Amino acid sequence: MKEKINFLESRLYPVFFMVILSAILTLILAFSYQLSKGRVEMYQELRLQINLLSLFKSEIPELNDEVIKENNPETMNKLYSKYLVSKTLENRPDYQYFEFVDKGNTSGYVFPVSAKGLWSTIKLLVAIDTEFDKYLGIKIIIQGETPGLGARITENWFQEQFTGKGFRQIDGFNKLQLIEENGNPKADQILQITGATVSSKAIISGIQHDLEILYKQNFSSAKVN
Amino acid sequence: MNKKQIFIQSAFTENAIWTQILGICSALAVTNQMKNSLVMGLGVIFTLALSMFTISAIRSLIPSRVRMMAQTFIIAFYVILVDLFLKAFLPDISQELGPYVGLIITNCIIMGRAEAFATKNTPLDSMIDGIGAGVGYTLVLLIISFIREIFGFGAIFGYQVLGNWWTRWSIMVMAPSAFFLLAMLIWIMEIRKRKKG
Secondary structure, eight states: OHHHHHHHHSTHHHHHHHHHHHHHHHHHHHHHHHHHHHHHHHHHHHHHHHHHHHHTGGGOTTOOHHHHHHTOHHHHHHHHHHHEEEEEOSSOTTOEEEEEEETTEEEEEEEEEEEEOSSSEEEEEEEEETTSOBEEEEEEEEOOOOTTTGGGGGSHHHHHTTTTOBOEETTEEOOOEEEOTTSOOOTTEEEOOTTOHHHHHHHHHHHHHHHHHHIIIIIHHHHHO | OOHHHHHHIIIIITOTTTTTOOSHHHHHHSTTSHHHHHHHHHHHHHHHHHHHHHHHHTTTTSOGGGHHHHHHHHHHHHHHHHHHHHHHHOHHHHHHHGGGTGGGGGOHHHHHHIIIIITTSOHHHHHHHHHHHHHHHHHHHHHHHHHHHHHHHSEETTEEOSOTTOOOOHHHHSHHHHHHHHHHHHHHHHHHHHHHO
């Protein structure tokens, strides 16, 4: 007993204690991480698949709001392998993008794009036709903007506005403009979110910046030649 | 003190936010929507309950020189567990709360209760004290977020209760409103205390 008390008071004991405590806690965490890893990855994969597929909702007859809501991994996986192909760029092998293939023809691309918002880096998927003429849709994946203001960029009406808007013109790139939320948008105009001009602007400039680079570097030559 | 008294004391009479002004960073950050406040509150209650229990259970073994380090470690351990759980089972909420869950580690209430109570009391009492402090914290979050959400969005828990005629107060959605509301709440509670005392 005497020895034990001495050890508890020795200079070495705090070190010993922390080592043991770290070992136990880290072991439990590592174990829980391993246990949940499969589920977490499955959800991430599923979320990506749903986001990609919902960009082409109108072209996929098997997909409707109910199927999306059901969230069934098997159905989504099946649809994903039927309609989407994952690719990488020649000059950027770490950049993954997707091709939408319907009946053997590629009819659109999906590119992950990032934009600098007010508080956060916004990540989104942008679908565009193979000629880069017009947007087929956008889908915000990750954002950390002000809830209730900037975070409203995730609302459907805001994202759906991009569908059908022009990206490329004969003499260059089309610039989208923002107008007030309850205005009447023309062909090149997007309704912005009231009180969140920075986030709305960020989406537009982020998409245009990234897509212009992608087009110039990777997709324009194929078209010109 | 019996268990009920411990609970009432740590949740109300010595509420961490309005009497000790602890944990106000997150009270300011997540209170513009009630749903986020509730999940944040539940995360804090869970972390408080289990970390207080653990800290108290091994209190005689924790060397006093490294006790803060050990306490932080135990708190962080439970927070990571909460984070993993949300990611694996409630991915939507996890996505919505984003970095806030990790920030539970820095919530001063947890460290405060560990130092003030768990290091001196039995595991069960400490756990009840932790739950009480967590409930008190959640209550304040819900009061503030109720006011902010109803004025800022015309909604409660995301359900629109005020119609389109309602002009949303943008200030309520932004961080500054939480400063005013929290200050007013502390003011009201202080007046009550003085009247009683």
